[in-house]
Amino acid sequence: EVQLVESGGALVQPGGSLRLSCAASGFRFSTYWMSWVRQAPGKGLEWVANIKPDGSHKNYMDSVKGRFAISRDNAKNSLYLQLSSLRAEDTAVYYCVTNMAQNKFDYWGQGTLVTVSS
Amino acid sequence: QSALTQPPSASGSPGQSVTISCTGTSSDVGAYNYVSWYQQHPGKAPKLMIFEVSKRPSGVPDRFSGSKSGNTASLTVSGLQADDEADYYCSSYAASNDFEAIFGGGTKLTVL
Numbered sequence: 001e002v003q004l005v006e007s008g009g010a011l012v013q014p015g016g017s018l019r020l021s022c023a024a025s026g027f028r029f030s031t032y033w034m035s036w037v038r039q040a041p042g043k044g045l046e047w048v049a050n051i052k053p054d055g056s057h058k059n060y061m062d063s064v065k066g067r068f069a070i071s072r073d074n075a076k077n078s079l080y081l082q083l084s085s086l087r088a089e090d091t092a093v094y095y096c097v098t099n100m101a102q103n104k105f106d107y108w109g110q111g112t113l114v115t116v117s118s
Numbered sequence: 119q120s121a122l123t124q125p126p127s128a129s130g131s132p133g134q135s136v137t138i139s140c141t142g143t144s145s146d147v148g149a150y151n152y153v154s155w156y157q158q159h160p161g162k163a164p165k166l167m168i169f170e171v172s173k174r175p176s177g178v179p180d181r182f183s184g185s186k187s188g189n190t191a192s193l194t195v196s197g198l199q200a201d202d203e204a205d206y207y208c209s210s211y212a213a214s215n216d217f218e219a220i221f222g223g224g225t226k227l228t229v230l
Binding site for chain 2: 035045061102104108111
């Protein structure tokens with residue numbers, strides 16, 4: 001059974017930093033693209049970033065480029081998202097998601113809440 | 119990249135069919151057969167319902183079907199059931215960067 005468990009969400013001040021983690025199990029983590037998708041409170045879904053299976057290629061949505069960094073550790077079956085220079089508009093539930101084919105977000109974690117507020 | 123356009127709400131009675139539209143542009147929905155749909159119940163994570171326009175993952179009932187014409191994709195739910203009441207989001211691949219996925223704003227489906 002595929003399991004994705006996110007952690008690391010917290011209340012952080014504007015300009016602050018945070019690292020989100022996602023522990024994956026139940027599938028061959030090292031062979032799949034992975035994404036982070038976020039959802040602001042009461043709003044829709046927004047793709048944030050993704051990473052190639054070997055970690056050699058990464059893509060980001062425009063508003064987080066230069067502030068967020070996606071990474072993975074295939075030996076630990078783990079995905080990460082480093083968030084920096086946080087803004088109020090980054091407040092959202094962040095989901096760890098498998099990308100088993102183009103634009104196919106197969107499995108989702110339960111999400112972790114990031115709140116940016118002073 | 120702008121979000122895909124979905125109606126904010128849709129409704130139908132049990133047993134009826136309802137179709138939700140998702141309108142993009144010739145750079146996303148119209149350009150690629152990589153449209154997917156997600157169901158989200160309140161307080162839960164989204165669930166993949168349709169991928170590559172019309173394919174269903176294992177376990178998704180065949181009451182759910184997808185299609186596309188030009189820049190507009192559609193999700194049809196037939197034989198509506200109470201548990202179908204949820205938010206539905208469409209998504210499309212859009213190669214403005216090396217990879218970019220854009221989502222619609224979501225449609226709240228109410229089973230009357």
